[in-house]
Amino acid sequence: MEIRYATNPEQTKAYSTDQLRREYLMEGIMVPGEIKMVYSHVDRMITGGAVPVHQPLELEADPQEMGADYFLERREIGIINVGSRGFIIVDGEEYVLETKDCLYIGLGNREVSFRSENAEAPARFYFNSAPAHQSYPTVKIAISEAEPNHLGSISSSNERTIYKYIHPDGVQSCQLVMGMTLLKPNNMWNTMPCHTHNRRSEVYFYFDMPEDGVVFHFMGEPNETRHLVVRNEQAVISPSWSIHSGVGTSNYTFIWAMAGENQIFADMDSVPMEDLR
Ligand SMILES: O=C(O)C(=O)C[C@H](O)C(=O)CO
Numbered sequence: 151m152e153i154r155y156a157t158n159p160e161q162t163k164a165y166s167t168d169q170l171r172r173e174y175l176m177e178g179i180m181v182p183g184e185i186k187m188v189y190s191h192v193d194r195m196i197t198g199g200a201v202p203v204h205q206p207l208e209l210e211a212d213p214q215e216m217g218a219d220y221f222l223e224r225r226e227i228g229i230i231n232v233g234s235r236g237f238i239i240v241d242g243e244e245y246v247l248e249t250k251d252c253l254y255i256g257l258g259n260r261e262v263s264f265r266s267e268n269a270e271a272p273a274r275f276y277f278n279s280a281p282a283h284q285s286y287p288t289v290k291i292a293i294s295e296a297e298p299n300h301l302g303s304i305s306s307s308n309e310r311t312i313y314k315y316i317h318p319d320g321v322q323s324c325q326l327v328m329g330m331t332l333l334k335p336n337n338m339w340n341t342m343p344c345h346t347h348n349r350r351s352e353v354y355f356y357f358d359m360p361e362d363g364v365v366f367h368f369m370g371e372p373n374e375t376r377h378l379v380v381r382n383e384q385a386v387i388s389p390s391w392s393i394h395s396g397v398g399t400s401n402y403t404f405i406w407a408m409a410g411e412n413q414i415f416a417d418m419d420s421v422p423m424e425d426l427r
């Protein structure tokens with residue numbers, strides 16, 4: 151498991167492109183036949199991907215980094231399938247996930263494995279996991295059951311639909327808040343006007359992008375912005391002090407996940423446009 155330590159805004163001002171990418175960008179999350187994970191010390195979020203092809207894949211704890219006998223011993227996890235139909239087996243119970251369906255699995259479940267229906271078109275499970283202190287029920291939420299929230303406008307190139315899956319008025323969790331935002335065709339901007347939330351950090355995972363498409367993801371303090379060039383199925387760590395916004399070369403979809411002090415989605419510090427630099 152790859153480890154990322156926390157960074158602060160003062161250091162980040164001096165980072166080169168390579169340093170910025172090393173600290174904040176997660177590439178190679180979705181590797182056929184493997185489970186890949188990045189453990190970030192920012193709110194101890196684990197971000198990863200599981201792409202089962204011919205064999206099922208098992209979610210296992212890293213004993214050195216997690217000091218746990220099994221992955222969910224002291225954690226919870228939210229998983230969204232961004233590939234074709236697949237299955238997640240949780241302590242013997244099987245859940246079917248179509249594309250863009252989500253599964254929340256609470257603390258204490260010992261065995262979690264991933265399987266694809268079709269090796270030619272495998273499931274692609276993206277996940278975020280945060281430390282947990284109590285067990286909430288394991289719940290599947292299909293995209294058709296998530297409440298759509300329409301935002302933005304074509305004149306601002308940001309017409310999009312936000313689906314919240316794991317949040318206080320939906321699937322219950324200890325601290326994980328997770329959902330997905332779909333941009334409408336011909337709309338390229340997300341989360342602009344932008345915000346920070348000093349109470350929570352966030353991870354964005356961009357997908358549904360063409361092979362040669364990129365998203366210019368904006369990060370940093372509002373008056374000291376930087377960008378990362380992000381490709382399909384790559385993710386970005388956004389510390390609490392950083393804005394998180396992007397513009398793509400075409401429309402795309404992204405999964406957002408947060409952990410920290412509270413779970414209130416609307417608890418954001420909006421950045422006035424005139425403060426951006
Ligand atoms: O499209 C958006 O705007 C978002 O999806 C915003 C994220 O959900 C977010 O940053 C929540 O804090």
Ligand SMILES: [Zn+2]
Pocket residue numbers: 345346347352394
């Ligand atoms: Zn945010």
